[in-house]
Amino acid sequence: xxxxxxxxxxxxxxxxxxxxxxxxxxxxxxxxxxxxxxxxxxxxxxxxxxxxxxxxxxxxxxxxxxxxxxxxxxxxxxxxxxxxxxxxxxxxxxxxxxxxxxxxxxxxxxxxxxxxxxxxxxxxxxxxxxxxxxxxxxxxxxx
Amino acid sequence: xxxxxxxxxxxxxxxxxxxxxxxxxxxxxxxxxxxxxxxxxxxxxxxxxxxxxxxxxxxxxxxxxxxxxxxxxxxxxxxxxxxxxxxxxxxxxxxxxxxxxxxxxxxxxxxxxxxxxxxxxxxxxxxxxxxxxxxxxxxxxxx
Amino acid sequence: xxxxxxxxxxxxxxxxxxxxxxxxxxxxxxxxxxxxxxxxxxxxxxxxxxxxxxxxxxxxxxxxxxxxxxxxxxxxxxxxxxxxxxxxxxxxxxxxxxxxxxxxxxxxxxxxxxxxxxxxxxxxxxxxxxxxxxxxxxxxxxx
Amino acid sequence: xxxxxxxxxxxxxxxxxxxxxxxxxxxxxxxxxxxxxxxxxxxxxxxxxxxxxxxxxxxxxxxxxxxxxxxxxxxxxxxxxxxxxxxxxxxxxxxxxxxxxxxxxxxxxxxxxxxxxxxxxxxxxxxxxxxxxxxxxxxxxxx
Numbered sequence: 001x002x003x004x005x006x007x008x009x010x011x012x013x014x015x016x017x018x019x020x021x022x023x024x025x026x027x028x029x030x031x032x033x034x035x036x037x038x039x040x041x042x043x044x045x046x047x048x049x050x051x052x053x054x055x056x057x058x059x060x061x062x063x064x065x066x067x068x069x070x071x072x073x074x075x076x077x078x079x080x081x082x083x084x085x086x087x088x089x090x091x092x093x094x095x096x097x098x099x100x101x102x103x104x105x106x107x108x109x110x111x112x113x114x115x116x117x118x119x120x121x122x123x124x125x126x127x128x129x130x131x132x133x134x135x136x137x138x139x140x141x142x143x
Numbered sequence: 144x145x146x147x148x149x150x151x152x153x154x155x156x157x158x159x160x161x162x163x164x165x166x167x168x169x170x171x172x173x174x175x176x177x178x179x180x181x182x183x184x185x186x187x188x189x190x191x192x193x194x195x196x197x198x199x200x201x202x203x204x205x206x207x208x209x210x211x212x213x214x215x216x217x218x219x220x221x222x223x224x225x226x227x228x229x230x231x232x233x234x235x236x237x238x239x240x241x242x243x244x245x246x247x248x249x250x251x252x253x254x255x256x257x258x259x260x261x262x263x264x265x266x267x268x269x270x271x272x273x274x275x276x277x278x279x280x281x282x283x284x285x286x
Numbered sequence: 287x288x289x290x291x292x293x294x295x296x297x298x299x300x301x302x303x304x305x306x307x308x309x310x311x312x313x314x315x316x317x318x319x320x321x322x323x324x325x326x327x328x329x330x331x332x333x334x335x336x337x338x339x340x341x342x343x344x345x346x347x348x349x350x351x352x353x354x355x356x357x358x359x360x361x362x363x364x365x366x367x368x369x370x371x372x373x374x375x376x377x378x379x380x381x382x383x384x385x386x387x388x389x390x391x392x393x394x395x396x397x398x399x400x401x402x403x404x405x406x407x408x409x410x411x412x413x414x415x416x417x418x419x420x421x422x423x424x425x426x427x428x429x
Numbered sequence: 430x431x432x433x434x435x436x437x438x439x440x441x442x443x444x445x446x447x448x449x450x451x452x453x454x455x456x457x458x459x460x461x462x463x464x465x466x467x468x469x470x471x472x473x474x475x476x477x478x479x480x481x482x483x484x485x486x487x488x489x490x491x492x493x494x495x496x497x498x499x500x501x502x503x504x505x506x507x508x509x510x511x512x513x514x515x516x517x518x519x520x521x522x523x524x525x526x527x528x529x530x531x532x533x534x535x536x537x538x539x540x541x542x543x544x545x546x547x548x549x550x551x552x553x554x555x556x557x558x559x560x561x562x563x564x565x566x567x568x569x570x571x572x
Contacts, residue, residue, distance in 0.1 A: 018193035050161035057204025082368040084227040084513035088534040225511040227370035304479035336447035343490025370513040
């Protein structure tokens with residue numbers, strides 16, 4: 001039988017291997033624990049929008065990765081229903097951005113998370129709140 | 144002096160040339176009119192998450208592109224403050240997905256948009272609501 | 287056996303009788319159809335905040351009533367999971383405000399609605415997007 | 430010249446005196462500091478919806494009061510642009526519910542807050558995220 005930490009580690013490995021946007025954007029999964037995840041990215045030219053700042057889609061995807069890892073970390077399949085995203089500061093080329101997802105509420109059928117994006121360790125860039133639906137099937141799906 | 148349709152066309156050309164995620168994801172800007180934009184993408188393997196469906200980050204980025212085009216279409220710089228995103232159905236490889244942004248409210252300092260994502264013409268995939276801050280400087284920035 | 291219109295009518299009567307805030311605020315349920323509801327209120331002094339405009343809590347409650355009616359209109363218990371609310375214009379004493387909820391997506395376990403608030407028939411005051419969880423038990427609960 | 434704590438106290442007094450929904454619902458402003466506010470309410474029969482649990486509109490209004498107090502606490506007029514609200518648990522008659530608003534980001538033109546609602550001291554009932562527009566005029570308006 002597996003403990004919660006071991007399950008979270010398996011979720012990290014499986015998602016890290018199969019999620020295609022991690023490679024496309026060049027993100028790094030730094031840590032996954034039960035109800036928690038941390039994902040990092042260094043902003044490069046390929047991440048910019050027409051205003052030459054980091055694309056909203058890149059910030060969102062980084063937050064979404066941390067959200068998916070944290071919400072699936074218990075070994076039960078979770079799917080996003082709703083997210084709301086607040087843009088606080090623009091990130092620029094060279095910024096080390098980190099998204100951390102923390103569990104606010106874990107219910108039987110739904111769960112809610114706060115995902116904070118910072119740069120250079122502590123300056124807030126964005127804040128996301130998200131809710132998932134929890135299915136009864138295991139995650140990773142193959143086990 | 145430029146008319147509103149011509150301004151929207153210049154915004155389309157500028158953003159289409161300078162936004163890096165359009166190329167990275169393979170999106171197409173189909174139409175930009177004052178307060179409106181339409182962006183399309185065909186879901187490929189590179190767009191998938193670990194559950195083998197189209198990544199939330201791809202759907203969000205497509206909606207965000209339409210949102211950016213519609214909110215900057217008046218020739219005045221607009222920056223996203225807040226978005227909320229509802230995931231309605233999963234999109235899969237081969238789906239032709241389209242994001243259309245429509246202006247709900249155009250105020251002096253802020254404006255609000257609804258962005259609908261559909262596949263194969265009419266089936267709803269996602270719905271986003273977003274609010275921008277409107278700066279007094281022109282867009283594109285170089286004019 | 288009951289048709290969908292008759293079920294919606296029963297939901298209107300039951301909620302109109304048992305929801306305490308309808309009386310406290312002085313709201314009127316104008317219409318309920320399957321997946322749709324319309325609720326009205328005339329702004330009075332008792333609805334104002336410290337800035338002497340209609341309280342955000344009053345606008346939200348009016349939208350929430352339309353949302354609850356529309357999402358329960360099929361005769362199945364629905365509970366709000368998430369809402370996002372955009373304030374577009376301030377409403378003032380004497381304004382006739384109306385909230386209309388329309389179904390965007392009706393899934394087996396969740397459903398999504400847009401609720402528009404207008405005043406004097408057509409001027410937009412606020413826009414809400416909301417998602418419910420659908421329980422398997424009937425609504426009204428006593429049937 | 431006034432210090433930040435004294436300004437927050439003046440905002441508390443002014444809003445407490447002029448906001449009509451505080452009296453209508455029976456809410457209590459417990460504390461206001463720069464960027465922070467705490468508001469409480471005991472759920473009574475008059476606060477219930479047709480499912481006999483505390484109305485979403487009551488929870489929202491309580492959170493909105495804390496949000497308004499915290500965002501105006503610096504003595505500068507702030508108006509809500511966008512909020513998103515997650516319903517975590519139902520509150521029932523007799524519950525002592527408390528909304529606490531905390532500042533996440535204070536910008537020159539906009540600011541963002543998290544508002545947490547708990548009951549009986551620590552059990553989470555709801556979570557709201559909200560963004561205001563900051564006007565250049567003082568609050569309270571009469572000074």
